[in-house]
Amino acid sequence: MKREKDRARQFNRRAALLLGGKFVLMSGLAARMYYLQVIETDRYKMMADDNRINLRLLPPPRGFILDRNGDYLAINIQNYRIILVREQAENASSVPEVLARLGQLIDLEDHEYRRVLKEVERRRAFVPVTVRENLSWEEVSRIGVNTPELPGVTIDVGQTRHYPYGPTMAHVLGYVAAVSEKDNRDDPLLQLPGFKVGKRGVERYYDLALRGQGGTSKVEVNALGRVIRELERNEGQPGHELRLSLDMRLQDYIGNRVADEKAASVVVMDVHNGEVLGLVSTPSFNPNAFSEGLSTEEWKALQNNPYKPLSNKTIAGQYAPGSTFKMSVALAALDHGISPDHRVFCPGHMDLGNHRFHCWKRHGHGWMNMTDAIRESCDVWFYEVGMKVGIEKIAAMARKLGLGDKTGLDLHGERAGLIPDKAWKERAIGERWQGGETVIAAIGQGYVLTTPLQLAVMTARMVNGGKAVVPHLTKQKFEGRDLLDSNWVPEFEDLGIPKKHLDIVLRGMDEVVNHPRGTANSAAIKEDGTEMGGKTGTAQVRRISEAERKSGILKGEDISWRLRDHGLFVGFAPVDNPRFAISVVVEHGGGSKAAIPIAKDVMVEVQRLMGSAQSSEAEPRPHYLNKKEG
Structure with a gap:
């Protein structure tokens, strides 16, 4: 009896302990549930919403590009594309089978299939x-007609970049293409499938401003990530509209004018505000092919083309400037104290040591002063004066005029050219400078290299009163994505070149075109108030032997295209009140005669389109000419 009572008490104690433990456990669970469901309710609700709701980035529309008159140069057009959903295709067929049927309706290349x-x-x-x-x-x-036989296939509508003027604007605008491994991927937009960025031209330079800022789409998804419905949508900020300084009418005219040349470049700019009005490099390419997808064959054809259509020759082509360089030598001579009346006799050559340097005019020009030498492009006058001035002062003046360094144009890919001096040769070649190299540099040959854009800038700085004008392609000022000024007018410092020196050189350039003995008299514009001044240039690409000089220098069709001289011309108009500067380079054109008529036609057209009146931003320059008869 006693044993049974002890057993009952022991059972009761254990039951009480068990009940107490259960009570403690249930209390703990209740407390935890209260904490999770009441105290932490906002946190877990947010986590649940994060699993249920996805925030997706939306690509913004790319900003349009316009010319100075509002003509659209780069736009976005509807892009019809084929979308395939594997799940829907496999329910009725298989993906390879659907693609095979699709390939019977449209051209589907092997690489696309894979x-x-x-x-x-x-x-x-x-x-x-x-x-x-x-x-x-x-x-x-x-x-669309065959949709029932193409399970999983649908037509989607998006946007693609389109360039209405195609090759005419290709080197200026560039193109857009898919994001590559080399691109900076800090911007989340670049992670979007199919997103495209600027690859060349202003599309690349102003890519951030044109790109805009992405929008968002808040969608509800199930446990597998499938979209159930869209809850909220924010379209984001479209890219800025980019307005260029170019005149498409002029650009189109220049493109047609040089279309028959194998390789050429033309730059036209406002000498006062630096606006580039025309920038053409030929041959060109179709930027729409890059935007729409370039085939392997098309890419190989562009790369293997001997005339280099992918190269923007206006900023990346480096050429010996030839006689177009002589104005900078003349200004260096005036700065050195040499009088414009300094006379040199030209017998057709100059001897230095045991070497003879020839003038382009075989039997010589006779007595020449500075204006005569510029007008008739006498090499011997510049040989003699170049030796007196020296390479250091010639180089200093050339750099002041914008040669030997990048101009600062808002395009990637610009090359610096080369203005040599003694220190450069020691550093680059490890040899001392020779006197004969100064002689050659004085006529823009030897180591001297310039781009067509630099030659236009040089001309602009000489004719605008000595202002350090910097070329630019836009009428707006941007910093990254931000538009700082919608109608930007830059200011330029004075180069410190005396006006009387500039007037002497400009008079020589006037006579090059408008004097009967000028080397470009055939380019004279007869209409009053639109006359052009300028300077011809011929740059040799091969060495002419003494034997060939005696027997007659081979020209034209007698030698292969790649051995013919480059033809150059720089000019400005109107001569009485300069507003426009031009440079023309015709690769292997056989000399300046190839560039002169192009320059004349373009200068006539730019003044017809834009008028010859000086731009309002600059103060008018006084009439500097004191023409003499003949």
């Missing part, structure tokens, strides 16, 4: 894969 299969395997079954972009309306119609 790419689609690879992306389909890598992505979730319900995620769409782009098969092909930029479909024609005919292709869209064919696919």
Whole structure:
């Protein structure tokens, strides 16, 4: 009896302990549930919403590009593309089978076929894969009619970049293309499938401003990540509209004017505010092909073209300037104290040591002063004066005029050219400078290299009163994505070149065109108030032997294209009140005769289109000419 009572008490104690433990446990669970459901309710609600709601980035529309008159140069157009959803295709067929049927309706290359299969395997079954972009309306119609036989295939509408003027603007605008491994991927927009960025030209230089800022789409998804519905949408900020200084009418005219040349470049700019009005490099390429997708064959054809259509020759082509360099030598001579009346006799050559340097005019020019030497491009006068002045002062003046360094144009890919001096040769070649090299440099040959843009800037700085004008392609000022000034007018410092020196050189350039003995008299513009001044240039690309000089120098069709001289011309108009500067380079054109008529025609056209009146931003320059008869 006693044993049973002890057993009952022991059972009761254990039951009480067990009940107490359960009570403690249940209390703990209740407290934890209260904490999670009441205290932490906001936190877990947010976490649940994060799993249920996705925030997706939306690409903004790319900003349009316009010319100075509001003509659209780069726009966005509808892009019809084929989308394939693996899940829908596999329900009725298989992806390879659907692609095979699709290939019977449109051209589907092997690399596209392989790419689609690879992306389909890598992505979730319900995620769409782009098969092909930029479909024609005919292709869209064919696919639409055959939709029942193409499970999983749909037509989607997006936007693609389009360039209405094609090759004429290719080197200025560049193009857009898919993001590559080399691109800076800090911007989340660059992670979006199919997003395109500027690759060349102003599309690249102003890419951030044109790109805009992405929008967002808040969507509800299920446990698998499938979109159920869109809850909220913010379209973001479209890219800025970019307004260029170029005149498309002039650009189109220049493009047509040089279309027959194998390789040439033309630059036209306002000498006072630095606005580039025309910038043409030929041959060119179709930027729409890059935007829409370039085939392997098309890319190889562009790369293997001997005339280099992908190269923007206006900023990246480096040429010996030839006699167009002589004005900078003349200004260096005046700065050195040499009188403009300094006379040199030209017998057709000059001897230095045991070497003879020839003038382009075989039997010589006779007695020449500075104006005569510029007008008739006498090499011997510049040989003699170049030796007196020295390479250091010649180089200093050339650099002051914008040669030997990048001009600062708002395009990537500009090259610096080369203005040599003694220190450069010691550093680059490890040899001392020779007197004969100064002689050659004085006529723009030897080591001297310039770009067509630099030659236009040099001319502008000489004719605008000695202001350090810097070329630019836009009428707005940007910093990254931000538009700082919608109608930007830059200011330029004075170069410190005496006006009387500039007037002497400009008079020589006037006579080059408008004097009967000028080397470009055939380019004289007869209409009053639109006359052009300028300077011819011929740059040799091969050495002419003494034997060839005696027998007669081979020219034109007698030698292969690549051995012919480059033809150059720099000019300005109107001569009485300069506003426009031009440079023309015709590669292997056989001399300046190839560039002169192009320059004349373009100068006539730019004054017809824009008037010869001086731009309002600059003070008018007084009439500097004191013409003499003949």
